[in-house]
Amino acid sequence: ELAESIKEFGMVTPIITRPKEDGQGYEIIAGQRRVRASELAGIDTVPAFVLPLDRDRAIITLVDSNIQRENVLPSERAFAYKMKLEAMKRQGFRTDLTSAQLGEKLTSVELLARQSNNSRTQIQRFIRLTELIPPILQMVDEDKIALTPAVELSFLKKDEQNDLLVTMESEDATPSLSQAQRMKRLSQQGRLDMDTIFEIMTEEKANQKETIKFSADRIKKYFPKNTTPKQMEDYIIRLLERELQRKRNRDSR
DNA sequence: GTGTGAGTCATCTCCTCGGA
DNA sequence: TCCGAGGAGATGACTCACAC
Numbered sequence: 001e002l003a004e005s006i007k008e009f010g011m012v013t014p015i016i017t018r019p020k021e022d023g024q025g026y027e028i029i030a031g032q033r034r035v036r037a038s039e040l041a042g043i044d045t046v047p048a049f050v051l052p053l054d055r056d057r058a059i060i061t062l063v064d065s066n067i068q069r070e071n072v073l074p075s076e077r078a079f080a081y082k083m084k085l086e087a088m089k090r091q092g093f094r095t096d097l098t099s100a101q102l103g104e105k106l107t108s109v110e111l112l113a114r115q116s117n118n119s120r121t122q123i124q125r126f127i128r129l130t131e132l133i134p135p136i137l138q139m140v141d142e143d144k145i146a147l148t149p150a151v152e153l154s155f156l157k158k159d160e161q162n163d164l165l166v167t168m169e170s171e172d173a174t175p176s177l178s179q180a181q182r183m184k185r186l187s188q189q190g191r192l193d194m195d196t197i198f199e200i201m202t203e204e205k206a207n208q209k210e211t212i213k214f215s216a217d218r219i220k221k222y223f224p225k226n227t228t229p230k231q232m233e234d235y236i237i238r239l240l241e242r243e244l245q246r247k248r249n250r251d252s253r
Numbered sequence: 254g255t256g257t258g259a260g261t262c263a264t265c266t267c268c269t270c271g272g273a
Numbered sequence: 274t275c276c277g278a279g280g281a282g283a284t285g286a287c288t289c290a291c292a293c
Contacts, residue, residue: 177281267282270279
């Protein structure tokens with residue numbers, strides 16, 4: 001599609017390059033897909049800006065270019081934010097100058113947040129994803145695990161994540177936020193092992209618990225007026241326990 | 254003491270399910 | 274079909290620890 005569009009209208013936005021460090025040709029910083037599409041369209045020259053960017057500036061430009069795409073996977077976003085933040089820190093980014101018009105001083109994360117239309121916290125959450133082992137990160141990309149539980153899982157040690165992966169595969173289940181939070185706490189206390197993971201992952205989730213309901217009309221004749229549903233439930237349980245005890249006594253004779 | 258990054262917690266929103 | 278309840282997940286504010 002891109003190739004067809006370039007064939008018809010030409011390259012609208014110039015690509016961005018920088019001279020290679022060995023002096024042999026140019027390195028594309030932004031526009032790899034457009035260059036590839038031009039090749040497919042049979043175009044052998046494309047408009048380009050050649051900018052004297054150092055390595056960190058090149059990383060920042062590259063990330064900015066990639067993150068503009070639609071449908072960026074969470075893992076791509078995570079590593080992009082991480083790379084860009086590290087490059088900004090290495091550069092000693094002049095946040096005071098960049099934000100001068102706003103009359104405030106921003107940290108690198110805050111500046112990155114402004115530039116990416118995400119909050120500082122969101123940026124940090126995405127970066128946490130880079131601590132996940134690849135198969136679990138892939139599950140985040142595939143929407144099998146939501147971002148928030150995934151962030152909690154990123155605090156597990158690598159071997160704990162591997163144990164969790166085995167359990168997820170064998171039980172065909174993924175952790176909910178509360179399960180992920182519990183595993184994180186246990187991990188921090190050094191109490192998370194394969195058995196605990198299995199126990200947590202195989203427990204019934206609150207919305208999966210079976211409940212028994214019947215109409216109050218059906219049983220209210222057995223109770224005094226003004227008895228609340230809770231009192232009815234408690235009374236029924238007491239009766240059942242008493243009956244069970246009687247049965248045990250009979251059986252033991 | 255200050256700046257920065259990381260983690261925690263409370264609140265809000267969205268979604269699903271069951272009942273009317 | 275609508276509405277309310279409950280749960281899961283997302284989000285922002287706040288707090289704390291650490292480096293300088």
